[in-house]
């Protein structure tokens with residue numbers, strides 16, 4: 001008894017190189033789950049096609065860099081299955097089956113459907129984009145994942161996954177439910193601010209990349225926005241309105257109360273305050289940089305890991321598809 005670890009699955013779209021928001025919000029979280037869970041971590045390249053279909057080749061070219069970022073962040077192919085969605089065709093088969101159990105109105109009601117239609121400057125009025133959550137449900141249900149590490153923005157997708165699974169189970173009654181209903185595992189640091197104080201995002205041009213050199217990091221933090229009401233060195237500041245201070249949560253928690261007090265009584269200047277955070281960020285990024293260099297020296301590593309991951313993922317997905325086909329009565 002007791003050696004069955006809970007299954008976890010999560011996915012990330014390959015939309016570009018990774019920044020510290022991904023690192024703090026996602027990668028450290030993934031890495032910390034490895035000892036205690038049976039982890040599947042997937043690059044959701046089919047999902048990225050929903051938006052990047054005209055330039056999919058470019059989106060695909062990000063994949064090796066993302067995998068090496070994952071490895072450098074401590075995601076370990078010995079402990080987790082690291083794989084590419086498009087290498088496991090069962091995702092598409094299950095998506096087709098689940099799509100029959102998914103009312104269009106559920107998809108039209110999905111908040112990210114409307115939001116993305118508004119912010120993305122490209123025609124995404126496609127069947128595939130509307131069906132995005134069905135593919136995500138297939139990703140999760142294919143592995144019978146009990147827990148899904150996600151940020152808050154993904155909660156509606158997980159809720160839809162549960163509804164689709166429930167409806168499928170209802171129409172395909174067997175002794176036991178074919179799918180179990182997955183639960184979210186919310187990340188501890190859901191939001192990391194960018195250099196301009198908005199949420200860190202490639203589309204705002206406010207990112208600090210994981211691969212930033214120490215020089216570039218220094219430059220970016222020195223230019224970073226602070227409390228805009230603190231104009232002169234002698235003005236007292238309010239750290240709660242300062243994106244630099246928000247990084248203390250992640251990189252220098254032990255210094256928070258000291259910095260907060262010093263900012264409020266103007267005994268520390270922003271330059272000094274930034275210097276300290278730069279130093280602390282480098283302490284975290286240095287080991288990452290070293291590991292990333294190691295991985296990038298050997299170009300076969302990534303391909304080998306993805307091949308091995310695809311094999312393991314296909315084994316697990318194949319078992320589920322056998323149960324699905326059997327449960328539905330596909331007997332020939």
Ligand code: TRP
Nearest residue numbers: 009010011012013044047136139
């Ligand atoms: N939709 C997720 C995102 O954009 C990515 C994703 C695809 C995912 N499939 C998944 C996340 C399965 C969790 C589980 O972030």
Ligand code: SF4
Nearest residue numbers: 237242245263270273
């Ligand atoms: Fe922000 Fe630090 Fe300047 Fe205060 S001292 S405004 S916390 S950078």
